[in-house]
Amino acid sequence: MKQFACGDVVPSCGRTFAAPTEDDILTAVAGHARDDHGLIDTPASLVDQVRAAIRTA
Ligand SMILES: [Zn+2]
Numbered sequence: 001m002k003q004f005a006c007g008d009v010v011p012s013c014g015r016t017f018a019a020p021t022e023d024d025i026l027t028a029v030a031g032h033a034r035d036d037h038g039l040i041d042t043p044a045s046l047v048d049q050v051r052a053a054i055r056t057a
Pocket of ligand 1: 015032
């Protein structure tokens with residue numbers, strides 16, 4: 001299981017994610033970034049930050 005805490009990238013955000021694969025996390029985070037952070041397109045630099053912050057549980 002992979003885990004990601006949005007707060008690792010956006011310090012004010014308390015949202016956390018858990019999914020079987022890194023790709024599933026990235027899909028969920030992209031939706032969250034769009035809906036809750038107003039990011040229509042997720043910049044590649046942000047994707048790299050998210051990837052770096054994903055933990056394996
Ligand atoms: Zn967030």
